[in-house]
Amino acid sequence: MTRSPVILCLLSLVACLLLSACGSHPGSPGSLAQAKDLPAVEGNAECRLVNDSSPVIRVTRRDRTLDLAAPRELPFFANDRLENTSPEIIRLACLSDEATFAVKPRSRLDFQVKSLVLQEGQVRMEFTKVKGVFRIRLPGAVLAIRGTSLEVTVNPDKTSNVALLEGTIGIIGPDGQEKPMEAGQQAAIPATPGGNVQISPLGDIKGSFDDLSEDKAIKTIR
Numbered sequence: 001m002t003r004s005p006v007i008l009c010l011l012s013l014v015a016c017l018l019l020s021a022c023g024s025h026p027g028s029p030g031s032l033a034q035a036k037d038l039p040a041v042e043g044n045a046e047c048r049l050v051n052d053s054s055p056v057i058r059v060t061r062r063d064r065t066l067d068l069a070a071p072r073e074l075p076f077f078a079n080d081r082l083e084n085t086s087p088e089i090i091r092l093a094c095l096s097d098e099a100t101f102a103v104k105p106r107s108r109l110d111f112q113v114k115s116l117v118l119q120e121g122q123v124r125m126e127f128t129k130v131k132g133v134f135r136i137r138l139p140g141a142v143l144a145i146r147g148t149s150l151e152v153t154v155n156p157d158k159t160s161n162v163a164l165l166e167g168t169i170g171i172i173g174p175d176g177q178e179k180p181m182e183a184g185q186q187a188a189i190p191a192t193p194g195g196n197v198q199i200s201p202l203g204d205i206k207g208s209f210d211d212l213s214e215d216k217a218i219k220t221i222r
Helices: 005-023 214-221
Strands: 047-049 056-061 064-069 081-083 090-094 098-103 108-112 115-129 134-137 142-154 160-172 178-182 185-189 198-201
Touching: 178 185
Parallel strands: 115 134
Antiparallel strands: 047 090, 056 064, 056 081, 081 108, 090 098, 098 115, 108 115, 115 142, 134 142, 142 160, 160 178, 160 185, 185 198
16 A cells, blocks of 8 residues: 655654754753853852762852753852752862762752852762851851861751761851850751751761762772
């Protein structure tokens, strides 16, 4: 049976439409932006990406949000927002201080000058040397960092947990007073400022970042 040219043209048109729809599906490789598509920013970057791979992340800059396969050395500036939409841990190096961050999947954070706002998710932070004070802003408190190693989690209900592995930090309340916290302690911070911060001995948290071995994570991103 011979098909007419009209039918063949219609079939070709339908096939092209189907291929176009599949190619534009969110999350497909063809729909990812490139780093050059991000708005240009003047000034110094706060952090840079140091993964050997190109994790798929979501970046908001100047009210523009893009999904992209991030290249190594991608810079992040003050007022940028980063959301780890990939299944792997993102590794960042802080440029103003000797610090490294390991950001777990489904974590969302904002960059500020010598400050980081953790909106949701979990980050391990290693501070070797800090010029002055680096601040980590949580929904219910601010952490003052002067050189330490810690894990910070912001839960979906906006409560926070801090596990201090090395060094000391201060938990700053809405009155500006610092509550000291030492290595080997953990803190449970309520969702709203001014609530009771509970500090207790740190239990065994090994396993939360088991895939961050010394060679793979810390040495790589320093």
